[in-house]
Amino acid sequence: MAKKNSPKSKAKSMPPRKAVAGDLSNGGSADAPIDISSSPKKEVAEKATRSKGSPGRKKKEMSPTSKKRALKESELEQEQEPTSKKTKASPAPTTPKKEKNGSPATGRSPSPSDQAATVVDKANWQGFCEIESDPAYFSVILREIGVRGITVREVPFLDPGTLSMIPNPIFGLILLFRHREFDLAAQEKTCPSNVWFANQMPGQNSCATLAMIHALLNVSKEENPDVDIGEHMRQFKQFTSTFTPFQRGEAFASWNYVKKIHNSFAKEMDILENDKHLAHKVNKAKKEGKPAKPGKERRHSADSNATDDSADSFEENAHHYIAFVPIAGSIWKLDGMDAQPTLMGSYDAENGENWLDAISDRIMALMAAGDDDYGVYAIAQCPLAPLRRQICEGHNTFRRVERRLAAINTDWKSFATEEETQEPSSPSFLADMAPEELAGFPVPEDVEEEIDEEEMSELVVRRTCLVREITEATMQYVVEEAQVNQENQAAEERRWDYGPAIKKWMEMLAENGFLEENLHLFPLEDRKKK
Structure with missing residues (x-):
């Protein structure tokens, strides 16, 4: 079943929508516009304007000597002393000092190519970064959001023996697979009042975090006193209680508190790759003359367990996370790419029936009908409490x-x-x-x-x-x-960005001729495959 080195999860990407909701972490309203008046770029522009002085002020004339004297000491040295052969043309790569969350400290945005992405870069970026499907990362994200009493564990097999080794109770199963639609006929017309469900906004790789939140916001506090979803999650659930799934999705996309924690795992290359892929999808939609519709840009397979084996379809159907959650005797499929929740079955907890037994066969059938590129993760109670x-x-x-x-x-x-x-x-x-x-x-x-x-x-x-x-x-x-x-x-360790150092190292190897001398060790056929 699931591989230990599962592929990255890719949410369905398409041209991003303009944000319309405020930062809920600061108590903003979902209907309030985003305040960009205090953006770093604007502050830099205002400082530059103040440094120029008022328009009516007469500029003081400076002699050539005074201009020379006004130069910085480092610039004078660079101007007077010729560069030696041993002096490198570009400085060594540096990684800014990290903050408590593991992200580089605040710096200018965008940061230079020889530095890791800073907190400012990640705060200004409006997307969600891709995260490897590692349960350790998911557990850390939930703890930093404020959730207590929850752990995320990989489920290699859905048989009773393996499930008995996972901490119980299990509040939800997260399935990672190459996305395809199924069981559309069972999809609700409207979202039931006792089910918290949100749509995933286009152009964001937020499906992993959203799937976990789908499971946690449907946990009954009365039945599970050892689980605490945290004050931020409680306020968000209460704030969005009367919203439609689409409005909840917009509120989640603007929830900077969670986005900041999610994107603390982002590296500079992750941001660049996501933007490049998004630009490619936009250009492709423009050339075809058919603007992509929300949630439809990657859906090529029919409503079936079967998959399209063509190379194009395999590439287009990106990896996606969905949640299977028990709620009041019913089992729901909560997929942010669907318009509404999907009822998958029921179970009788009072007579000792386990919801996992009622849904395991269905999940295994889905995996057996597709490729072997999938993973299953359990949102379970942490045994510590x-x-x-x-x-x-x-x-x-x-x-x-x-x-x-x-x-x-x-x-x-x-x-x-x-x-x-x-x-x-x-x-x-x-x-x-x-x-x-x-x-x-x-x-x-x-x-x-x-x-x-x-x-x-x-x-x-x-x-x-x-x-x-x-x-x-x-x-x-x-x-x-x-x-x-x-x-x-x-x-x-995942949050530390080694990319700039590796890039500089490869440049140095190219400069001294090492790469060219050893190029023959890598046949042309192998290089084409890579």
């Missing part, structure tokens, strides 16, 4: 058992075995917790009643079992915590 609660509750129960044993016999450890007197492991977070915080995980009342009624032998057995359970939960917590750290490290 349940494990943390289990460990804290276990320690409180352990102390209750200890007090009960001491009340029966203070010297009970003198005739107990070594295994029966072992102490449970204590994770690092437990030492940092205040007593009142730990008291927030009380022992269940029925367990307290059982402890008060048990004899010493039964209490010793319970104590031994508690030590074993707490130690096992602590080990799992350490493993999950290490995975979170690995995800953060992977995201930080």
Whole structure:
């Protein structure tokens, strides 16, 4: 099934629409125009105007000597000293200092070709960058948006054994595949009130982030108290609650808070490639004389599970993310390229039916009918919160058992075995917790009643079992915590742009003749294939 090195996700691209909504992260309205009065380019122009002085001011005459003196010291040195053969014509590539989110620090826009894209570049760019289909990057994006208690995991197979290894519950499945339409007949005429769904705006590679938001904004807080979608997401959901899917899509496209986090992964080459591809689609539409319609520019296959095997169709049908989400006993396909949600089936949770069993066969049929270029990812509950609660509750129960044993016999450890007197492991977070915080995980009342009624032998057995359970939960917590750290490290490495350094290195190899000397090692046929 899914490959570990899955291809980049490409949203359906076409000429971008003019933004009509304000920045929702700053409390703006979706109907308010974007304020460009404080753009970096305008500030630079205003500074340049002020430096010239007022039109009526008489300019001070300068002698040639004073002009020479007014030059910068570096310019004088460059003018007086001839350039030696060893001096490089262009400076060495530099990468601006990074901010906390891993992006280069603010600089001029557009940044020079020998530098990485800066925060200003990414803020001024109106698109969404392509991101490799790596669950680590997706998990980091959600955490930085403010979501707590959620993790993204790759699902190599949709069989019960594999799904049992994914943290539960699973709130949605994200399918990455070469886009084609299917099940159009089941598409709703209007969006149901209990389903949050948004259209994907043209010309943006936002399908991965939008698919995850489709899953999260349909999670029931009452049924999943360990999941917190964050204040930004709650405000956005409330703000768009009465919107149509198209209006929600426009609001999402203008949501700079999420766009900034998404584009923190963008490199300069990613931005250039996206703009080049978009320009190609615009020119192609102009030559054909048929302006592209929203959401239709890449759809060549019919409403079927089958695919068009032609090379042109394979290239045109870009990779796309869609979400399958359970909502109140129904399973919905939420595809931003569709006009409305699509009902895929139903399940009876009260009788123990699992929504994954009801949709797995359908997803596998879709993948079997297409190419092998796909991936499946689960939006699941992060195990850290349940494990943390289990460990804290276990320690409180352990102390209750200890007090009960001491009340029966203070010297009970003198005739107990070594295994029966072992102490449970204590994770690092437990030492940092205040007593009142730990008291927030009380022992269940029925367990307290059982402890008060048990004899010493039964209490010793319970104590031994508690030590074993707490130690096992602590080990799992350490493993999950290490995975979170690995995800953060992977995201930080992905955000670092090595492109300028590689470009400069190749230029130096070309200048000293190394590339030409070793060109014979790469046959012409291989170079044509590349």
